[in-house]
Amino acid sequence: MPVLWLILIVTAIAVVGYGLGRSRAMASADGDSRKLHSLPGFYGLNVALTVLTPAFGLLAVWLIIQPVWIDRQVSSTLPDSAISEGSSRGLIMSDVRRVAEGLEVLDRPTSSETIDESYLSDLKSDLGSVGIALGSDIKAEVYHAARDYRAALAKSGLWMTMAVIAAALGGFAVSFIVTDRDFRARNTVERGILIVLVAAASIAVLTTLGVILSMLFETRSFFEAHPWTDFFFGLKWAPDFRGDSELAILPLLWGTLYISFIALLVSVPIGLFAAIYLSEYASKRVRTFAKPAIELLAGIPTIVYGLFALITVGPLLRDYFALPMGLGESASSVATAGLVMGIMLIPFVSSLSDDIINAVPQAMRDGSYGLGATQSETIRQVIIPAALPGIVGAVLLAASRAIGETMIVVLGAGAAAAQFDRGLGDLVNPFQAMTTVTVKIVSQLTGDTDFASPETLVAFALGLSLFVMTLGLNVLALWIVRRYREQYE
């Protein structure tokens, strides 16, 4: 692994540079560190950082640009005749890359041999034996392109090694020369560290940007292949991988909102009452036992809830409610997913409400007791109204969680989209299997996917809609909670 070696070499230069920089500074101060501007270590650190930063920066940029650049180079030499019917340049290039990788693994000589049919079919079986299976036979053009690719890669690798080591040595030379007793080493090093800290903080911004841009680009290509009016206002979800599918978000949105509604119906009263009981009524013994138990529910991964829905709650609801009432025979249903998601959200609602209830000033409670109110009257008529905005914020945050939840609905809610043409009875039947936005994102993006078909790209449009919805709810909720907190501070 040459890159690993390169990193080790640069690091070694930096370590040596640290020692040399430190001793040069000490020498310029006649061995008395009091005459130096900074502590001796800073002079060493300055040299080490000036070695590492440009070298690693160059390495990173090179590694990002290199594959794109070589791809373009080789791709332009590939004649159009090499691209067979039903294929594309991109697919051929992925073959080229795999063959090139295989040649590297097999360690074939780069000099030219006679290329004929038998050589290529031998090569294919040789590649297969090292774990690189190719779908079709290797064409002569592909083989040549692969050789070019490999040669370009080797050449680029050599240049990269030289450039990175030169950058490291250059950094060393510059910083070593400026090192003397009056050089303000500490200030320079600390400025460098501060830049690193700012860069780390900006990763959050970059992530958000990445999320939005990646989905925006793919969504745009989706809307080029599929009219946006159909997506937002159509009433039917019927993907068909032969083309001509109906991809509308409304049926999925209905499932999402219905399941989230049931989840909130379960979690908000239970969570709220649990929070009230634990903060106002419970004895210390009950609290030390019950509070961690409820918080434990929050630490359980969603896949566990999903399996719980699939193997326990689903069959239970079907056998004791759906079948006797004649409402459906499916174990995965809106009620299953909603109920289990509700359980998942209980700790979320209760811990948020707990914070909010505790933020209500004690003076308001004392005032109410002083007027002769009982505890429950105080809670209902003083604390809850005062905490209402915060509680609304908590419910909104829980709703945003419910809308974005994936594993519980994948395992508990079923895969069939709501059908608006079947009538209202079917739509509101809680024992009907119904799918959600998140389930469809998973199902359209797993398995064999073709990133040119609208059936795959629709997942990005769904993802973006989901992101916008949850973002809206979060911003609104945070705004309400913050405004409310300020009232009593």
Added chain:
Amino acid sequence: MTEVSASPHSASLLVQDAHTKKRNAAEARFRLYGAIAVGISVLCLVFLLVSIARNGAGAFLQTFVTLEVTLDEAKLDKKGNRDPADLAKVSTFGYAPLIKTAMNTVIEAEGIEIDGLKKPEALISKEAAAQLRNFVLANPEVIGETHEFLFLASGRIDGYFKGRVTLESAGLDSKITPEQLLLADALKDAGALETRFNWGFITSPDASENRPEASGLGVAILGSFYMMLVVLALSLPIGVAASIYLEEFAPKNWFTDLVEVNISNLAAVPSIVFGILGLAIFINFAGLPQSAPIVGGLVLTLMTLPTIIIATRAALKAVPPSIREAALGVGASRMQTVTHHVLPLAMPGILTGTIIGLAQALGETAPLLLIGMVAFVREYPGAPPEGFFDPASALPVQIFNWTQRADPAFVERASGAIIVLLLFLLIMNTLAIILRRRFERRW
């Protein structure tokens, strides 16, 4: 309390009038609702854990059959030269007859007679032939000898001893007959068949749809471990650096506000959106391989960062300003104050937050589905650093994978895997609590 005039002063304080009774009843009711809510929550937790434990405990036990197999030279090495290349040409189909013969020998030796018994070798897992072949290829000198082997029993037989398969259900099943179950009973009495702890469940790789008995969590645990290494190596330094900047250095300006808003929003973005990001950027754009722990690790890092940043900032905030002022007072720079004093004091809090963030990342499933971790992987990933780029599975995804399979034995496997996952989470959270208890300082 609203209708003061309703209770005249006539009654004694010791006798409750109607209105007071009503108010006290309302109080008791309200209190009861709260107790019920707490009770329901705790019951849900207990019900969840009991259901998983009951379904999953069986996965750790497995039925094994002990057989004496004669490794017939005429079948395994016709030329008799022990050449590894020739030995490798005999496929697992060449080994199946040996097991069949061994099975018949046992039945004869024990004098078991069951009417209508066909295909007694169906008791043994299809994995057994592969196990035998690997053993012979590793030790060619054993050919021609008779050795004792411990084979996995087939999934149906295992299910019979766990109560999942009954004589009635076997009558309708194409994979097992009631006679074969009777044979299994007879073998158990003879001591050739036993149920014991199954280390293979934790160490072996996944197995195909038809052999649930051989499937294990080895690759998934290793894949999850690699991902956690990536997450730890990236999110801890980045998270700590970002928090130090925001808490200690950041001026109040638009950039700081932007970062703050982004962090609080990222903490609430649905996890599946991070999967879409990983697919679009790390796989389609940067060309990293699918199903690789490195991609999973990168996606989970982005997800964990907000958690770690929030915990770290709280830990930094908890260090009293007097420490900073003292350090600045004796001439330390702001950077020295942070690295020499504030950061070491905040370290326990930071580590606790990191472990909790890692525990969250370990259980996360949805984003991993999108970056191809659902693929069927039987090969262990190599040693790091190349291993980070090899295909692997992850614990929660393996659980999801098993729930999608038809054989009911996989439900037991999935629940068993959840027990393993919860065990890991329990260990991590306990570690976090111990760290907090041991090192936390109150100022």
